[in-house]
Amino acid sequence: MVREFRTLFRRGPARMELGPRQPTAPVVRRREKLPLATRFLDHPDSINPQLASPIFDKLPREIRELIWRFSLTRYEDLDKVYDLNGRYARPGQAAPLRIAVDLLLACRALYVEAYLIPFEVNPIVVHDGDPQDLPALFYPLICLPSDLRRCEKLKPWQLANISSIEMTVQQFTLEGGSVERVSRLVGALGRHRQQECRGFTLQGIASFATNSASGPQLVSRKISSLTIRMLRTDWWSWSSSPQEGEENPSERLRLEPLANTTVSMSLAMTRGYEARKAGEEPDFGLDNFEKEGRWGKQITEYWPDLTTLELVLETFACKQSQLDYVVECAKLWTFPLEDGYYLVWNGREESLRWRGAPSYGYERGHSWIEEENTAQNEAQDATVTQWGPTSGGVGQDFIIKTLKFERRRNEERKREDGQVGV
Template sequence: MLPRFSRLAVYENPEVDKMAGVAMGVATAWLLHNLELLQKSAEKDHHPQTQSPLFGKLPAEIRNEIFALTVTEDEDLSKPYGRQTYYWRPEFRGPRRFNVALLRTCKRIWLETRPLPHKLLRNLPWAFFLAEENRRPPEYRDKGPRQLERAQKFLTTQWQALETIQIFLQGLTKGNIEGFFREPLLQPSTIIFTIRYTDWLYWESQYRLGLDSRQMRWTRLPDTVTKVVMEFEIIQSREQELNNLIAELTRLEERYRWYRRDRKSLRILNSKKPCVKEWTWDGPTNYGDGRTWQHHPSGYKMTYVVKVVEWERDEA
């Protein structure tokens, strides 16, 4: 069982929470006021640039599509992670970054593209690592929701825009998950829990795959959650074990339910076909200092299998 993250004592103090909430509210109001003044100034004094085909010929709908493709989130491959780290994987081969350079080009473009980062927060899963230090990228400083530096600067509206979040979960325990959700501004509607191959209990010795149904039943998710997605990853040679686990989840679905703070439950609704998606990718056979294990194939790569199961709010 993993320890609760180090800042939990602060989150558990209601007086500290209240003071922090007041401070964040004042800071948010100040920033929003200044952004409003900046927008009014830009609207009043900017060059229309109709001489440019971008603004003079292309309709706004097409410009918005171009801007949306430019202002996006991707991997910064100029600072790649090591391939043998525990967190190197598809879409996480380097630090995630927002490409917002376009917003700095001129006032006219800033006025049209300013809402895009907020839309990205709403439409893309924001990733968190609820894992030990060597299992998360170096820019993720702890196990709390403010683990990234840019998250520490979020406005209230930006926290509220995080409707879908992804948590790389090393240790499914009540303390881990509830401790993470003590951030009051974090109220997602969809949570994606990703359990990587090396996050399974005693994966090094091929210990039987399993989920602790008691921890699931004891854990209370925010009341805003209407869907839980679990991504289960295993190496290809152990795929049948994962199939057996998913079959158990559906056969004993009353035991494997998620619950919210309001005591309403989320369950696997499609028991005939619980696995809604699956894919494979090629990753390393060894980690860290190059250590490998007997049940890994020889060579520098092996196939990883990911299977996805969804829990949804049971309205019956």
């Protein structure tokens, strides 16, 4: 039991154990198919029920599970707070993320109740953004497209019980196929088809296949939650000043799920907004290949089981008006799924203003950041969130806007929009 979890949560690369090559299936590493808990459950007399403990004697199973889920949710280790000058230091990531997995080593009774919970409540984090925005890789459920084998520490049964994904992307990777690539990394379609988790291929991609052999099958959880996060320097036009954005639409923040918003399509977001306000789907004149390549289409095709899609967008405080417009446009976005379901905005918008360091290094050549985005007198500014590190009152201010899209039937969506019975 100790080895089972500590090999996942220790630092350093996992030892590679290669399995035999199969001519008709991807080559995967040999992994223990079922968790240690199954051995204990096959022999219940080996488990002390711990009736001397009020947790097991007095509390019902449902309450204990709430305790385990709370205790095994990742947290910031504030004993090791990051340097404020690191670009990765921000609210929610002020210190290394940890999971209190040692709780599972307390006793077998606790272990068999809670051994799946670290994977059920914590997401795999995929960083497809700027490497400077990534802290030291202490969090065990994180991988990079350039280092997919980090997640190969996960055994098949552990990978199979992941149901949520967080991805940080630069805009050019978002519009360049990252949504599809991450889906393949975690096997979203294999889970949708109720295939068995086989671990990872030698390339670090999740392997799922139909199990035609006898014996226990490893049923995989479907991916129900996806978070897409863009940080302040991830936008196409992050380096343009607010004034440049006022003068030229191609220098403003922009995002559209059904079009690539490079310079030639800088007005796509506004065109999409106007069409949706009129009750129509926007037509950007794209051919079929271009349409399938857009990230909104990829959510429909590669993430069919989502119940929530969260969009987390950050920018410089002096560009708040630009981000506000992006958010207003995004509130009308819908993502069609199977069987008449859509992902639609749930009607709530979260906003957070926070203060970081005075300088991060990207200011060179962009004088507007120092002139327009550096604030002082933090103690007098009630809008600035107090969090982890503190800059002593002088630093750059940032805005984070969060929208959540939830799964609903088409009829329900139309009823809420007032389109039914009209």
